[in-house]
Amino acid sequence: MEIKNYSKVKTIVSGIIPFGFLVIMILYLVGPSSNLLEFGVSLPDISIEKVEFVNSEIHVTVRNTGPIPVKIAMADVNDRIQPAAIEPDKSLERFETALVRIPFSWNKSEPYTIGITLDDGVRFDKFIQAATPAIKSDYQLAGFFAIIGTYVGVIPVMIGLLWLPFIKRIGKNKYNFFLALTVGLLIFLGIDAMLEGFEVSKENLSANFNGGLLIITITLLSFLGLYYSAEKLTSRTGLTASSKPFAIGLMIAIGIGLHNLGEGLAIGAAIGLGQVALSTFLIVGFALHNTTEGIAIASPLAKTKSPVSKIILLGLIAGAPAILGTWIGGFFYSPYTAIVFLSIGAGAIFQVALVILKWIYQSEQKLVQASIVSGIGAGMLIMYLTSILV
């Protein structure tokens, strides 16, 4: 027993020793030899993360995203110097943020360029396409967002689910086509979510945060995590063959729900940041696009007897997060949350796509057949065509 304990300690110590050396090396580099490594010039860098147009003031959120502390010295609007205030103060440590308040009687829907100058005279700027009054978090607006979220998320998914009786009636080959169509839809949605994430990262996130890698990492983690837990769940509870389709339907609903959360975030943020005027046309586009998501949930359920209430529940799981997304995006937007949600959604969707493919393979023993290949192709094409509307 003692010998066993002793070897255990040895294992732990041998695991810790490399860390010890790593710490010593870092301390040495930062301390005694820090002069050795100082070549090149450390350039200050800031990111203008958010610009809000409030009552006769422009509020600018800046973050120090450079390698050294910075001092903010001046603000300008359209390259014209303006007196301004900075809260809490003008010295920013690495990654610290501050709010610059520029008193300015801005004109609605006109474009503005906001400039921030550091103490070394370097100016950073951000272009805003159209000044839109910043939204206040009140119940009315929350209601407005809920309506948008319902139109974009809940209703289209429910309409999509109405294809369920149709899918039930068709033959095996056609059914496989619809399952494959779902896979196509999902692959498209997953890629779409990732691209959306890359766009958010490019526009609002400093390169320092490695937005691209963050998206890929979270997508993979979400994929692996969900894949692992889904496998565990289905094997442990010993789900019967008939309940498996429902489990898959549930997984699809959750994946799509996360995706719609991301979509809601994008819409809420776009309204919140005043980047787009959300037109009826755009809502219609999103709605058409998301109807296909209902089909994705319906397909695996088609050959089982699921009560209507359960199907409606799945529809809500998939659609309702769009409402939550618009709230988060509109009231508490940050590029990080947007990227994290979009990436988790992408991982979840890829996971579901793989599960359906495995499911088809289990019943068919081969994937290369006309109905499946054409189904995947058709799914992606439908998504592409409806995405043009958005």
Next chain:
Amino acid sequence: MLSAIIGVSTIIVFSAFSEAQLEQKIFVTHSGQVIQTSGDVLDPVYTASTVEFDPEKYLRDFNYGRISESESGQTIRDFTIIAEDDKIQEISPGIFYNVWTFNGTVPGPTIRATEGDLVRIHFINNGSKSHTMHFHGIHPAAMDGVFETVGPGGGQFTYEFEAGPVGVHPYHCHVMPLEEHISHGLYGVFIVDPKIARQQADEMVMVLNGFDTDFDAENNFYAANTIPFYYQHHPIQIKTNELIRIYVVNMVEFDPINNFHLHGNLFQYYPTGTALVPSTFTDMITLSQTERGIMEFQYKYPGKYLFHAHKVEFSEKGWVGIFLVDNPDQTSQTGIDYGN
């Protein structure tokens, strides 16, 4: 009893209120709004200037040199000018920029002589790059400060020429790349007075200049005499019916033109100051690079009068000031009540 309670509670409320007020800083916007903040104020206009260069002093500071007389009776004026290029100067509150200087300032000292005087400039280059002094005016080729570059780390050269012609002229470094040497601040004003002195006046020098602090070949700041918004914050005090004479030189780089507009008045303008008769009576002149002249005017009515670039972009980046005519009220200099 009731009134006592009200009184006490008023004091409590009021003191709590004024305590909160103490933590707040205030500033005034260009349109006169008073804004409060719990943070720092970013304001090149109204914060007390801590900048090293004093535009107030430069405005009426003329250097006549060390005066002696030659055997033939010619007045000799000796000046020592030292060039440096390692100074970091606060050119606008909170903004630090590497200025290249003649005698430590941008613009360099205003050199003044009378037509026909012998001017001797003992030039020492203490910078890390080659520099020269190139005077606009009439002089021998060897005194032109173009081909005779003066080496860094203590190189010396003596420029010697007869002052002329009458007028206001710029001097500047003429080492390549020229734009770099000028825009960093190596320039100043050289005034040649006529032998029969001009009419007595309140005289001042204004160098219209700018700074490209982020090196994108566009100026970030403009000013009359280096510090943006300085004379708006500290109005120039003059008297009614007194003749004002301004020697104005445009040294702005990158932008093809600059201009000068005077409010509530017109001025007699002498381009380059070479003629003793004004060429025009106007409130607006346009100046290209190193274009300069003499403005003369007097104010009839007391009050505050703006002067600024009517290329409004420049004035909104600092090239704007105020003449305070005959106003004995000292408090109005703080600038807080500007716009009222």
